Amino acid sequence: MTGGSSIIAELRAIQRAHGFIPVTALRDLSERARVPLYQLHGVVSFFPHFRESPAPPVEVLVCDDMSCHRRGASALLAALEEHVAQAGPPGTVVRPVSCLGRCDRAPACAVNDTILSRVTLDGLAPHLLTAAVGGTLPAEHATPDGRALRVDPYAEAGQRYGAARKLATDGDAAGVIAALKASNLRGMGGAGFPTGLKWEIVRNAEGSEKYIVCNGDESEPGTFKDRYILENAPHLLVEGMVLAGLVTGARQGIVYIRHEYEAQIEIVEREIARARAAGAVGPDVFGSGRAFELEVFVSPGGYICGEESALLEAIEGKRAEPRNKPPFPGTHGLWNKPTVINNVETFVMTPTILLRGPEWFKAQGKSGAPGLKFVGISGDVVRPGAYEIAMGTPAREVIFDLAGGIAGGRRFKAWAPSGPSSGYLPPALVDTPLDFKALADVGSMLGSGAIVVLSEDACMLDMALNAVRFFRNESCGKCVPCRVGSAKLVEILGDIARGHGRPEHLTVIDDLAHALTLTSICGLGQVVPVPIKSVLTHFRPEIDDHLLRRRCPAGVCPMTGV
Amino acid sequence: MSPGAAVKLTIDGRETSVAPGTTIFDAARGLGIEIPTLCHAQHQTPVGVCRVCTVDVKNNRVLAAACVRPAEDGMIVATATDGVQRARRTLVELLLSDHPSPCARQRATGDCELERLGAGYAVTTPRFGHHDASRGRDESSFFIAVDHTACILCDRCIRGCSEVKNNFVIGRTGKGHQAGIAFDTDVPMAASTCVGCGECMVSCPTGALTNRKIVDVDLPAGEEMSAEQLQKLDIFKRMSGTFLDLNRGAVVRRRFEPS
Numbered sequence: 001m002t003g004g005s006s007i008i009a010e011l012r013a014i015q016r017a018h019g020f021i022p023v024t025a026l027r028d029l030s031e032r033a034r035v036p037l038y039q040l041h042g043v044v045s046f047f048p049h050f051r052e053s054p055a056p057p058v059e060v061l062v063c064d065d066m067s068c069h070r071r072g073a074s075a076l077l078a079a080l081e082e083h084v085a086q087a088g089p090p091g092t093v094v095r096p097v098s099c100l101g102r103c104d105r106a107p108a109c110a111v112n113d114t115i116l117s118r119v120t121l122d123g124l125a126p127h128l129l130t131a132a133v134g135g136t137l138p139a140e141h142a143t144p145d146g147r148a149l150r151v152d153p154y155a156e157a158g159q160r161y162g163a164a165r166k167l168a169t170d171g172d173a174a175g176v177i178a179a180l181k182a183s184n185l186r187g188m189g190g191a192g193f194p195t196g197l198k199w200e201i202v203r204n205a206e207g208s209e210k211y212i213v214c215n216g217d218e219s220e221p222g223t224f225k226d227r228y229i230l231e232n233a234p235h236l237l238v239e240g241m242v243l244a245g246l247v248t249g250a251r252q253g254i255v256y257i258r259h260e261y262e263a264q265i266e267i268v269e270r271e272i273a274r275a276r277a278a279g280a281v282g283p284d285v286f287g288s289g290r291a292f293e294l295e296v297f298v299s300p301g302g303y304i305c306g307e308e309s310a311l312l313e314a315i316e317g318k319r320a321e322p323r324n325k326p327p328f329p330g331t332h333g334l335w336n337k338p339t340v341i342n343n344v345e346t347f348v349m350t351p352t353i354l355l356r357g358p359e360w361f362k363a364q365g366k367s368g369a370p371g372l373k374f375v376g377i378s379g380d381v382v383r384p385g386a387y388e389i390a391m392g393t394p395a396r397e398v399i400f401d402l403a404g405g406i407a408g409g410r411r412f413k414a415w416a417p418s419g420p421s422s423g424y425l426p427p428a429l430v431d432t433p434l435d436f437k438a439l440a441d442v443g444s445m446l447g448s449g450a451i452v453v454l455s456e457d458a459c460m461l462d463m464a465l466n467a468v469r470f471f472r473n474e475s476c477g478k479c480v481p482c483r484v485g486s487a488k489l490v491e492i493l494g495d496i497a498r499g500h501g502r503p504e505h506l507t508v509i510d511d512l513a514h515a516l517t518l519t520s521i522c523g524l525g526q527v528v529p530v531p532i533k534s535v536l537t538h539f540r541p542e543i544d545d546h547l548l549r550r551r552c553p554a555g556v557c558p559m560t561g562v
Numbered sequence: 563m564s565p566g567a568a569v570k571l572t573i574d575g576r577e578t579s580v581a582p583g584t585t586i587f588d589a590a591r592g593l594g595i596e597i598p599t600l601c602h603a604q605h606q607t608p609v610g611v612c613r614v615c616t617v618d619v620k621n622n623r624v625l626a627a628a629c630v631r632p633a634e635d636g637m638i639v640a641t642a643t644d645g646v647q648r649a650r651r652t653l654v655e656l657l658l659s660d661h662p663s664p665c666a667r668q669r670a671t672g673d674c675e676l677e678r679l680g681a682g683y684a685v686t687t688p689r690f691g692h693h694d695a696s697r698g699r700d701e702s703s704f705f706i707a708v709d710h711t712a713c714i715l716c717d718r719c720i721r722g723c724s725e726v727k728n729n730f731v732i733g734r735t736g737k738g739h740q741a742g743i744a745f746d747t748d749v750p751m752a753a754s755t756c757v758g759c760g761e762c763m764v765s766c767p768t769g770a771l772t773n774r775k776i777v778d779v780d781l782p783a784g785e786e787m788s789a790e791q792l793q794k795l796d797i798f799k800r801m802s803g804t805f806l807d808l809n810r811g812a813v814v815r816r817r818f819e820p821s
Contacts, residue, residue, distance in 0.1 A: 023747050036724070037755070038733035041747040045735045302737070319734065324610045324630040477715070477734070477741035479611050484656040487739040488690040508689050515652035518625045518645070519613040526624065 003254050004297045007033060007043065007317030011050060012298070020051035035317070046319040046476075047300035048098075049259055058089055058131045060124070061097035061110040065470050066221035066420060066452050066463070067378040068099075071106035079121045087125070089132035098303060098473055099221040100260050103378035103452070104385050111137055115260060142263035144232045149388055150364060151348060151372050152233055153355040160235045161280040163351040164242045168286035173203060173247040176354060183358035184370040185350070189215055189306070189343030190418065190447040191523075192436050195350070198340060201330035202248040205338035210250035212241050213334060213341040215311055216257040216268075219303040221470055222419035222450030225374040226344040228386030230257070230264040233348055234271035238294065240347025242280050243354070244340045245292040253294040254334070256311055259301055269296055303474035307522045308341045310476065321478040322522035343448070345374050367392035369435035375449035377403045380410065380458070392433040399430065399453055411456035414539070418447025420467030421527040423534025424460060443537065459556035460539040461546050465493040467531035471524060481516045482525030488512065489528060499561035501547040506536075571637040580633050587615055587628040590641055597641050598650065598682075600657075600675055600767055601716035602629040604808055606725055609717050614653050614679070617641045625649060651683040657714050659688035665712040665769025672783035673811045675767035676714060697742060702752035705774050706763050710742050713770035719743060722765035731756045743770075784814030 010033065014025045021044050030037040044050045060080060064073040077096060084092045102108035105117030111127050114137040127137055154160045167176060180196030187193045202210055214237065218226045230237065241253040255272075257265050272294050275281040283291045297315055304310045309323035312334045333339020349372065353361045362370035369392030378384040382404030389398060395415060399405065406412050414424045417434065422444045425432070432438050436446045454463060472486035489512055492505055513529035520526045536543055545553050552559050566582040573590050580589045585608065590597050601612035610630035617628045620638035625646060628639075640646065658680045668674035700708035715734070720743065723732040731754055735744035745754035763771045789806040792798040792813060798806060 026747060036730035036733075037746050038731055038744065041744065042733040042735060045744075045748070046737045048737075319737075324627065326632070472739060475738040477736070477738040479613055480653050480657060480714070481613055483715070483739055483741065484660065485652075488656060488659065491691070504689075511648065511652045511689075514645070515649045515656075519616045519627075519649050519653065520624075521610065521613075521627075 003252050003293070003295045004315040005317030007035065007040070008297075008300055008314065011040075011044060012300070015050060020054050039318075042319050043317065047302060049301040055112075056091050056093040058092040058128055059110075059112055060084075060092065060094045060128065061100075062094065063098070063100045063102070063106075063108045064096050064466075065099040066416070066466060067103035067384070068107040069463075069466050070379045070452070070454065070458065073107040076107055076109075076119065076121060080124065083121060083125065084128070089128055092128060092132070098470060099219055099223075101218060101224050101227055101258065103222050103224050103450070104376060106378060106384075110260070114138075115140060115262075140263055142231045142267060145228075147232070147388075149233055151352050151388065152236060153352040154235075157235075161239050161242070161275065161278055161286075163354040164239050164246065164280050165286045166354070167243060167246050168288035168290070171288070176243065176247050177203065179354055179358050180350065183349075183353045183361045185346065185353060185361070186436060187343060188345035188349070188373070188448070189218075190421070190445070192446065195342065195346055198330060198342070199244060199247050202244075202250070202338045202340045205331050207338060208249065209335070209337045210248050211334040211337060211339040212244045212248070212250045212253040213312070213315070213329075213339055214241055214253070214255040214344055214347055215306060215308060215341055216255055216261070216264075216344045217299050217303075217306040217311060218344075218448060219258055219306055219474075220419040220421060220448060220450060221467070222378055222416065222452040223376060223448045224378075225376040225386045225449055227261055227264055228376070229344050229348055229374060230261065230268060234268050235275070236348040236351055237268065237344055238271050238275045239280065240342075240350040241294060242275070242285060242292055243350050244342070244347065246285065246288070246290060248338070248340055250338075250340065251291045251293065253292060254297050254315060255294065256297045256299055256305070256315065258299045258305075265296055265298060272296070302476075303470075304476045304522075304524060307524060310522070311341070312339065319476070321476045322524075324521060365391040365435075367394070367433035367435065367438065369433060369438070373434060373446075373449055375434065375451055377451040377453065379415075379451075379453040380407045380455035381405065381453045382407050389434065392435040392438070394431045394433055395451065396430045398434065398451060403453070406453065406455050408455070412453070413456045413458055414454040414460065414463070416450070416452040416454075417444050419450040419452060420470055420531050421445070421523075422447050422450075423530045424454070424463060424538065425534070426538045444534070457554055457556075459552055459554035460535045460542045461493065461497055461552070462554070462556045464531040464535045465490065465497055468493060468528060471528045475524060475528075479519075479521045479525060482520045482522075482528060485512050485516045485520075486525070486528045489516075489532070493532060496543075496546050497552070497557040497559070499546075499550045499557075499559040501550075503547060505547070509533075509536075569633045569635050571633050571635070571639060573639045574641055582632075584633050585629055586617060586619075586626065586631050586633055586637075586639055589633045590617075590628065590639070595641055597628050598679060599629055600679065600714060601718060603718055603721075603765065604804075606718065606721040606765075609721070612653070612657075612714065612716055614650055616646055616649055616653075618643050618646050647683075651685065654679045654683050655685045655688045656690060658685055659690040660711070661714070661768070662709070662711050666707065666709055666772045667712075667766070667769035669769070670772065671811075671814060672816075673786050673814055674712075674769055675811075677768075678786070700751050701774070702750035703756070703758070703774075704752070705758065706751060706760065707772050707774045708751055709770050709772070711770075712768045713743055714768055715741060715743065716767055718765040718767060719762035719771055722761040726765070727759050727761045729755075729757055729759065729761075732762055782816050784816045786811055786814055 310320040314320040599615040608629040610627035615628040616625040697710040
């Protein structure tokens with residue numbers, strides 16, 4: 001039984017040894033692994049983590065996506081470029097990077113691959129000097145925050161893996177599926193597919209080779225709740241995957257985690273070792289005679305890897321391009337074998353459902369919605385962070401109670417229920433329950449629960465442009481609508497922001513939205529138009545100001561063409 | 563493909579029955595319904611990347627790429643609804659916006675598939691503006707000219723190189739709007755392991771990969787002929803329609819003014 005392809009790990013090793021991936025090493029790998037050179041080059045050039053030339057002495061990657069953008073990242077980027085040009089260190093390269101997953105500690109940046117958060121120019125300057133002489137930068141701390149989680153059925157560490165132990169003993173896989181179905185647990189990564197049904201499809205699929213994959217790639221601006229879960233409940237993730245293995249007959253699990261989560265990767269690896277020692281993972285899970293092995297796969301990077309079929313392609317050592325569907329991973333997944341692929345949070349919910357029962361789980365929800373939910377809240381709020389809430393909690397409670405309301409005493413202007421892909425909603429909808437159906441009913445979505453809050457000084461056109469630019473940068477380029485359409489949409493919104501907008505731009509945006517939504521291969525291309533469409537729906541006067549009166553009411557857009 | 567009962571579906575109101583695994587594109591073709599495409603070629607594994615073959619499948623949330631979507635029992639497909647045509651036109655317009663029209667193929671032989679589709683949808687000036695930024699040329703090869711600006715990333719050359727032939731030289735490089743095709747590790751074609759078989763060139767629907775000897779020869783525009791039209795000519799009378807269809811573009815009709 002194999003897990004992931006060794007190609008990505010080999011490329012990472014080459015980069016560790018040389019600082020980049022020299023063509024000679026690639027040729028050597030091509031011969032050793034018997035993979036055509038063009039294919040390896042395609043992989044190396046696809047993933048932002050791989051370098052084809054030596055790294056500069058100091059490289060500063062600054063995130064300017066949604067939450068960091070709201071916390072002054074654009075100004076920081078400009079100031080940093082000026083500072084480096086004048087004061088060095090010599091050879092320092094500064095450039096923007098896609099969301100680093102530190103939205104609660106914005107703005108974030110990476111200096112020579114070490115992630116720093118809540119950065120200021122003054123705070124950053126000494127780190128650049130340290131990096132220039134090869135010094136060690138302060139590592140992030142990732143320790144449990146001590147809050148008791150409702151989702152954790154174990155009061156004591158010694159009780160952990162109780163649900164897996166029970167299933168290994170009684171072998172009642174059908175009972176697990178029935179309980180998951182009764183709990184109404186749905187995929188927490190955004191798509192909301194019923195979990196019990198997914199596990200059942202894989203259980204019933206033909207063949208003895210099956211896989212369990214955890215999608216821990218969360219890379220959408222505003223999303224960091226899985227980071228919190230990995231730090232605070234890694235045992236529930238491991239147990240959830242073991243349960244899925246026992247239910248479906250899969251003997252191999254892979255936890256796919258973005259490379260920017262270095263500390264969290266270590267935490268999961270330590271937990272897997274503990275689970276192995278406890279008998280929950282290994283050749284004979286709790287004496288059941290059933291094997292289940294588990295390994296971590298470190299992502300070479302990119303938001304597109306969060307698309308489940310693209311993620312599987314990456315594990316197979318290929319360019320992370322989404323597959324045409326159907327068929328779906330349940331029957332044709334990793335290595336074309338039946339595969340359960342669930343988000344971190346989805347797996348984490350399963351032990352408690354089995355131990356406390358589906359009725360207990362459903363009763364944790366509010367406003368008629370069942371269960372629990374983890375959300376991350378960031379942007380212009382007093383206390384950004386990850387919170388465990390009742391599914392169906394009105395957004396108002398999260399924004400104003402848990403997160404302390406709008407920062408700096410400013411006026412509340414807009415909120416995104418789940419990063420750029422959910423679009424922006426007005427304050428009038430802030431009592432909407434955070435639940436799949438309630439948010440779909442207002443034309444948005446629960447997504448991954450990445451709430452981003454905007455105060456009055458945000459410009460909605462600028463925020464739409466920021467969101468669409470993220471999608472363009474993260475498009476894999478496989479299909480025409482997403483590859484070309486996202487680039488054109490950025491150009492059009494940029495034109496409007498510079499004061500070059502024309503009323504007919506709205507027709508073009510409509511046609512683009514039609515084509516992208518209906519013909520893109522995957523969810524990324526399909527949501528590219530969502531930010532601007534939502535702004536046109538809820539904040540139309542602001543767009544008209546830019547388009548017809550050539551002014552940016554918030555004073556954010558350059559409007560240089562006026 | 564595992565044997566199984568025939569799949570019955572309805573395309574544009576006509577019922578048909580096909581073998582399991584047959585794509586919507588092929589099922590439609592069997593009915594004589596032509597679905598436009600840029601990335602699909604009958605002799606290559608479908609990849610569904612241009613999305614021009616998009617069709618409406620009843621009760622589906624989004625449109626389906628006919629070239630990769632297997633026919634299913636009871637499926638109701640419409641190949642040319644207003645919504646489908648609107649999406650196709652936008653896709654063609656998007657590609658034409660970055661296309662150096664007329665490209666080398668259009669100039670030489672008048673058969674750039676993108677420009678022909680654009681003419682069909684009456685796309686004159688793409689509303690997305692016209693990008694003249696060059697994405698680079700590669701004239702290192704003795705007989706194949708590469709114009710990356712004319713490339714639409716249909717992957718036909720990639721499949722031609724590794725699937726039709728087994729040369730394994732061409733692939734995609736980069737990501738997103740900066741993706742392109744590359745030889746080996748993105749070296750000039752002549753410096754790569756290319757054996758010069760020409761399969762990429764004959765696979766290419768545009769002027770991205772052209773035969774250097776015929777480029778820029780001043781010929782009047784050629785009009786591509788369908789297999790049916792060709793079979794009406796004596797010389798093609800006994801040839802297989804499929805063969806003629808597969809080699810479309812190899813024969814074009816031209817009108818020369820008497821000198």
